[in-house]
Amino acid sequence: MPSDQKLEYILKHAAAIFAEKGYDRASVRDISRATGMSLAGLYYYFRSKEELLYLIQKHAFSTVVEALEKELQTLHDPVERLYFLIYNHLRYFLQNMDQLKVCALEVDTLNGYFYEKVAEVRKRYFEVAQGVVQSILLLHQPSERDARLATLQLFGSINWVYMWYNPKKDGGAREMSQSIVHLFLYGLIPAAGEPSRAGQRAGRRYIAKT
C-alpha cells in the first residue's frame, strides 16, 4: 500500500476508535490492534496520540474545504454554490461519520501548534461558507450579522447529523442536501405563489432549476 493510502487507512481506524471510546480512553495500542500494524510501524506516521488526533481533524477539514474551493471556481449561481457547500459537507461526513464525531467532540482537545493549525483550516472553511451565504443575502441588503448567524445555523444543521442520521429514514447526502437547501433558502412556510413543498419533490424541483 503506498504511504499516503496507508496514512488514510490509519486515520480511518483511529477515528473509529476515538469516536467509540473517546480520545482520552483510546490508546495507540488499540489502534495497533485495529490496524494490524506494529507500534513502531504506526510511529512512522505520527509521534504521539495528540498528533494523530491533529492529523484526523486536519485531514477531514482540508479534504472538505479543498474540494469545496475547487468546485466553487466553476460554479457561479449563488444557489448552486450553496447547494454544493452543503452537499460537499454531507457527502464527505456521512461517509466518514467517525471523523465528524472526532472533529466535533474533540474540537478543544488539541493544544498549541496542533490546535492553531486546525483552527486555521476551520476558519478558512467558515469564511468560504460565509461568503457563499453572503452572496445570496447581498441581493437583499442585509447587515453583516445576518451572514454570520445564518452560516453558523447552517453549520449547526449539517454538523449535528452525527447525533441522529439514519440512512433508512433520511436518505443519502444528495437528498438531505436538497431538503436542507430548501429549508435554508425558503423556510418552513412557502412564499406566496410558490408551490407547496413536500420534502424531496421540492428539492428535486429546485435542483432541476439550477
Place this chain on the structure above:
Amino acid sequence: MPSDQKLEYILKHAAAIFAEKGYDRASVRDISRATGMSLAGLYYYFRSKEELLYLIQKHAFSTVVEALEKELQTLHDPVERLYFLIYNHLRYFLQNMDQLKVCALEVDTLNGYFYEKVAEVRKRYFEVAQGVVQSILLLHQPSERDARLATLQLFGSINWVYMWYNPKKDGGAREMSQSIVHLFLYGLIPAAGEPSRAGQRAGRRYIAKT
C-alpha cells in the same frame, strides 16, 4: 442552603469541570475542591461520577422540557409556540453553557439505566418540538419526514451554539431566537411581497405581530 439548592450548586460546578476537562479526566476530588465540600458531603447527593453526569443531563433536559410544556399550554398560535420553543432552549442553555456542552459532548458516555432515563427525556423533548414544527407544516400538507428533518435541523442550529456563541456579536437569547425563528420560517430569501429582512428588525416586527 436547602438540599435542592445545594444539589443545583453541585451540578453547576460539576458541569463546569466536566465541560473544561472532559468527563474522563475529571474526578470527584476536583468537584470537592471547586465546591468546597468534603467527599463525604458530596456522596450524600450522588453515588458515583457516572450518577453525577446523569444528574446533570437529566436536570438540564427536564428543566427545559418542563418549562416548555407548561408554557405551551397557554400558547395557541403555531408561530408563537415555535418562538417559545427556541427561546426557552436558548434562554436556559446560554446561561448554562457548561450543561449544554456536557449534554452534547457526553451524550453517549452514560450506560444502562442512566442512559435510558436521559434518553426518555430527550425523546419527550424531541416529540414536543416535532409537534410544534408539525403544526406549522400541517397548513401545507407535508410528508411526515419533513417535520422530522426540519426539527432535527432546528436542534442543530440551537445546540451548535456552544461552538460559537459570543454575546457581544450575537446578542442575548431573545434576539437570537428572533433571528432563528425568522430564518427557520421564511428562509434566507424573503418571499415575494414580504419586506426585505435585515436581521433583528425583521425579528422584532415578527414578534410584534404575534
